[in-house]
């Protein structure tokens with residue numbers, strides 16, 4: 388182990404003149420940040436709790452100390468937004484002059500009340516018997532256009548489950564009226580009432596402007612939310628500390644901000660993001676991706692669970708969606724001879740590429756990957772109260788963060804540009 392570590396350090400000394408990562412990215416500093424984020428007083432960092440607000444304050448204070456700029460248009464590092472949750476109160480509907488059962492209608496709207504008829508001018512879209520109901524519904528919801536959606540009766544059994552769309556409505560969500568019917572909509576009238584509750588949340592975002600390619604962004608991210616407080620366990624306290632998931636990735640993101648600020652060699656603009664609400668639906672990264680032009684994002688390094696040793700042991704990590712772009716190959720090439728290896732994700736069945744915050748930008752074509760070491764088939768503390776700092780390998784985690792810095796140097800310097808994700812290949 389030692390010899391390969393020395394190779395890495397030696398390489399850094401010659402390759403990076405401005406600032407050596409092993410000095411800035413130290414075990415001591417990584418441990419300090421990791422320990423603070425995973426502390427019991429953060430109460431498991433669940434979205435919508437005082438614990439996650441405390442964590443956001445901590446991250447913002449670190450960004451300030453480092454000297455990052457705020458996101459354009461914001462006065463602080465917190466990128467606030469809210470998600471609405473709706474509970475239906477009443478639905479009355481007539482359909483071609485017949486009354487329609489309330490359970491054959493599903494209205495998705497940010498408003499407390501909605502009345503829609505054939506004179507409202509909604510586009511009509513059909514979901515056919517052979518379509519994937521939920522995928523198609525999600526696609527329509529994301530399109531941003533008001534619509535009347537005729538759902539083939541073959542989907543009758545799953546139709547009520549479209550209510551999942553009511554759990555995460557953004558304020559600018561356009562109105563959608565799903566109707567379970569095989570008849571064309573000649574004349575109809577639908578009145579709908581619901582109770583809306585608003586949940587405020589915030590990403591924490593800092594920026595290091597690029598020197599010569601300021602309009603080209605490279606994103607480094609990790610999610611800082613976790614699962615909160617559970618039932619008391621006989622052996623453990625009740626707090627889900629989420630030390631690995633994902634205080635570790637958040638720590639890496641902060642350390643990289645610290646490093647690049649000192650290195651002063653970023654030709655591209657670097658964006659550092661701590662995402663909220665990953666565990667409850669990825670709302671933080673979804674909101675974040677809407678604040679920028681995805682064509683300006685040259686690469687995204689999302690970092691998730693790097694605190695334990697990977698299945699190959701120390702000095703290694705894997706990259707999800709490796710085959711989707713050549714970004715992984717670029718990172719591998721930049722680590723040749725260092726003794727550190729990046730591998731393609733060894734758990735393809737688990738669809739990890741689609742399960743973390745990289746997915747939102749990847750779906751917009753951005754080479755956006757997650758770097759992880761988590762043994763997804765056997766990680767003993769994954770999503771358990773026992774995910775505590777004492778279970779992490781801080782030396783190895785520090786080495787991973789240094790290696791990410793080294794592997795990213797061409798991309799940060801604007802000399803290497805990964806290929807884009809071909810969104811047609813995504814599932």
Ligand SMILES: [Zn+2]
Nearest residue numbers: 610632633691
């Ligand atoms: Zn996670």
